[in-house]
Amino acid sequence: MAESSAPLPPAPSRKGRGSGAASPFLLREGVGGGVEAILALLVLAVLWVIPLAIPNAAFTDLVIRLSAMGLFATSLNLLVGTTGLVSFGHGMFYGFGAYSFALLMQDTSLPLWAAVLVSLAFSALLALLVGAVCIRLRTIYFAFVTLAMQMLLHSIILSWVSLTGGDQGLRGGIPRRFILGVDLSIPRNLYWASLVVLVAGLLLMRHVVASPFGTSLRMVRDNETRAAFLGITIWRAKLTVFVIAGVFAALGGMVMSLFVSGAYPELADWPLSGQAIFAIMLGGIGAFLGPLVGTLILLALNDLVTRATEYYGLALGLIILAFALGFRRGVMESVLVQARRRWPRVAGVRRG
Amino acid sequence: MDLNALAGCVSSSGCLVTQTSSGLIVGLLLFLVAAGLTLIFGVLKVVNFAHGTFYMLGAYFALSTYQFTGSYLAAVAAGCVGMGLFGIAFERFLISRAYGTNVLMQLLICYAVVLIFDDVVKMVWGADFQSMGMPPAFQVPPYFIAGGIVPPFYLVLIGVALAVALVLGVALAATRAGKIVRAAAVNPEMVSVLGINTTLLYALVFAVGGGLAGLAGALAAPVRSLTPGMGFSVLIESFIVTVIGGMGSIAGSLIAAILLGMIRSFGTIGFPLFTDELIFGFMIVVLITRPTGLFGREVV
Numbered sequence: 001m002a003e004s005s006a007p008l009p010p011a012p013s014r015k016g017r018g019s020g021a022a023s024p025f026l027l028r029e030g031v032g033g034g035v036e037a038i039l040a041l042l043v044l045a046v047l048w049v050i051p052l053a054i055p056n057a058a059f060t061d062l063v064i065r066l067s068a069m070g071l072f073a074t075s076l077n078l079l080v081g082t083t084g085l086v087s088f089g090h091g092m093f094y095g096f097g098a099y100s101f102a103l104l105m106q107d108t109s110l111p112l113w114a115a116v117l118v119s120l121a122f123s124a125l126l127a128l129l130v131g132a133v134c135i136r137l138r139t140i141y142f143a144f145v146t147l148a149m150q151m152l153l154h155s156i157i158l159s160w161v162s163l164t165g166g167d168q169g170l171r172g173g174i175p176r177r178f179i180l181g182v183d184l185s186i187p188r189n190l191y192w193a194s195l196v197v198l199v200a201g202l203l204l205m206r207h208v209v210a211s212p213f214g215t216s217l218r219m220v221r222d223n224e225t226r227a228a229f230l231g232i233t234i235w236r237a238k239l240t241v242f243v244i245a246g247v248f249a250a251l252g253g254m255v256m257s258l259f260v261s262g263a264y265p266e267l268a269d270w271p272l273s274g275q276a277i278f279a280i281m282l283g284g285i286g287a288f289l290g291p292l293v294g295t296l297i298l299l300a301l302n303d304l305v306t307r308a309t310e311y312y313g314l315a316l317g318l319i320i321l322a323f324a325l326g327f328r329r330g331v332m333e334s335v336l337v338q339a340r341r342r343w344p345r346v347a348g349v350r351r352g
Numbered sequence: 353m354d355l356n357a358l359a360g361c362v363s364s365s366g367c368l369v370t371q372t373s374s375g376l377i378v379g380l381l382l383f384l385v386a387a388g389l390t391l392i393f394g395v396l397k398v399v400n401f402a403h404g405t406f407y408m409l410g411a412y413f414a415l416s417t418y419q420f421t422g423s424y425l426a427a428v429a430a431g432c433v434g435m436g437l438f439g440i441a442f443e444r445f446l447i448s449r450a451y452g453t454n455v456l457m458q459l460l461i462c463y464a465v466v467l468i469f470d471d472v473v474k475m476v477w478g479a480d481f482q483s484m485g486m487p488p489a490f491q492v493p494p495y496f497i498a499g500g501i502v503p504p505f506y507l508v509l510i511g512v513a514l515a516v517a518l519v520l521g522v523a524l525a526a527t528r529a530g531k532i533v534r535a536a537a538v539n540p541e542m543v544s545v546l547g548i549n550t551t552l553l554y555a556l557v558f559a560v561g562g563g564l565a566g567l568a569g570a571l572a573a574p575v576r577s578l579t580p581g582m583g584f585s586v587l588i589e590s591f592i593v594t595v596i597g598g599m600g601s602i603a604g605s606l607i608a609a610i611l612l613g614m615i616r617s618f619g620t621i622g623f624p625l626f627t628d629e630l631i632f633g634f635m636i637v638v639l640i641t642r643p644t645g646l647f648g649r650e651v652v
Binding site for chain 1 (some may be wrong): 397399426446449450451454456457459460461463464465466467468470471472474487531578584588591595599625626628631632635637640643
């Protein structure tokens with residue numbers, strides 16, 4: 001935190017962050033949210049009709065999982081890429097969302113939409129509590145204490161057998177899976193619902209990143225002291241984004257809970273947080289859609305690897321090492337850099 | 353929750369001794385891992401997320417050496433030296449590539465190493481629980497101290513860990529090498545300008561850290577069951593130890609580790625279902641009330 005007597009630190013000059021500013025759908029900074037929304041709707045429309053044209057269970061399953069993990073990874077990037085808060089325990093909100101939603105559906109008579117809202121509110125509360133403890137910690141401590149918090153949740157899930165089913169997970173399925181009269185137990189309906197959730201979630205998060213609040217988050221990331229001098233209340237900004245990210249991660253967890261018809265301790269376990277970190281690095285933390293692209297690649301890799309070998313960890317670990325030591329720049333960041341070089345007017349020039 | 357059992361245990365000297373000794377070995381094993389973690393962090397400002405893997409591999413190295421030679425001493429040496437060398441290789445080939453980049457890259461590399469070696473252990477030693485068994489030298493009747501039962505091996509383990517703590521503390525405080533390490537923690541550029549090979553120093557720090565974790569694994573092998581992934585909970589707990597004790601403080605991590613061991617040991621009697629939660633809760637309370645840790649000077 002800033003000391004009032006310290007001299008004003010120099011302006012930030014950061015390397016390796018990719019683009020400092022938010023880099024949306026390959027569009028220029030100034031382009032309004034309307035264009036993005038239209039673009040998003042176009043993509044949504046295309047994806048909407050695919051299962052009608054080519055029915056393929058593997059494809060719909062992939063998109064549903066992409067929706068869950070993509071929301072999770074993108075929300076993590078609100079912390080990592082936008083604010084510079086490296087959380088290694090973000091999976092706790094994903095798992096908490098899945099469990100709280102599934103429990104509300106099983107143990108209460110709330111309709112689905114109400115269960116989602118109540119569960120989101122609980123997740124926000126959890127994020128507020130965890131964030132209140134963690135946000136003032138320095139980078140590496142933040143990473144580990146968030147991880148420790150996730151392991152705390154995980155051990156509660158494992159030991160509170162009467163509520164959560166322990167290591168067996170929450171079984172018995174999720175009842176009353178109707179929203180607006182649509183039955184989500186039919187895979188294709190769940191596909192459409194999760195598409196809507198994904199696109200809406202991304203647009204909302206994009207709005208956060210592009211808003212003045214998002215700008216102050218980037219300022220906090222680049223130079224905390226300077227941001228404090230300019231009147232940003234650091235803890236409030238960090239805590240707010242922590243809660244927002246937690247809520248969207250929980251939303252992803254709920255999609256997953258619907259997909260697997262329950263909740264399992266693995267959804268709250270640490271490797272998931274590690275995968276999300278890898279996904280956002282793979283796609284590129286400097287691009288808004290980076291985490292989504294990274295998640296897609298990771299999911300495809302997961303499928304390939306599990307089909308090819310039982311030593312999933314070994315194969316994934318080697319891939320991660322190759323990436324970490326070899327490439328370092330995410331896929332979307334590379335695309336953006338290329339695009340800026342070729343079409344500087346469309347893709348927008350990096351903000352200084 | 354069973355507070356009566358806890359009160360009953362605390363008021364009986366036999367139970368008190370038994371639980372204290374098992375708390376001590378839990379704590380001191382954690383200390384050995386945490387000491388390496390805090391040393392590496394102090395000098396390199398890297399939190400070695402793969403440190404639990406060192407511990408796990410140390411235990412498995414010891415297991416194989418013990419099965420091959422029949423000598424527990426050789427097993428401990430293999431775990432310790434093997435992981436020291438592993439630490440050097442890990443530092444040179446992997447983590448040194450991430451110096452000067454952001455924390456994400458370090459986390460990612462360590463995450464990959466954890467995944468890889470959990471699977472390597474599965475391939476080489478199998479996915480099932482394995483146990484080394486108590487070496488014959490320690491298969492003697494336990495000591496009865498004030499009515500409590502203390503296996504002789506516990507005393508050896510406690511002795512070795514305390515000796516390590518003492519050597520480490522004295523070496524850091526009073527030797528030339530210790531001075532260099534402390535100086536490098538404060539200002540590595542200046543140390544390097546003064547003609548000290550910091551590249552070598554970093555590798556050696558990782559060797560010591562890895563060796564300590566390997567030693568802990570080898571010492572744990574007779575009293576713990578071995579399983580792939582056994583390092584992770586140890587990693588989390590030893591990190592909690594360094595947070596509670598204060599990052600960079602060896603004495604702090606010793607005391608915090610023993611505290612944690614006691615919480616675990618007495619917690620299993622009083623609160624068998626949520627001992628883990630007790631430990632996390634303790635960490636959270638310390639973080640809120642004393643952000644520097646109990647003995648550290650640096651705010652986390």
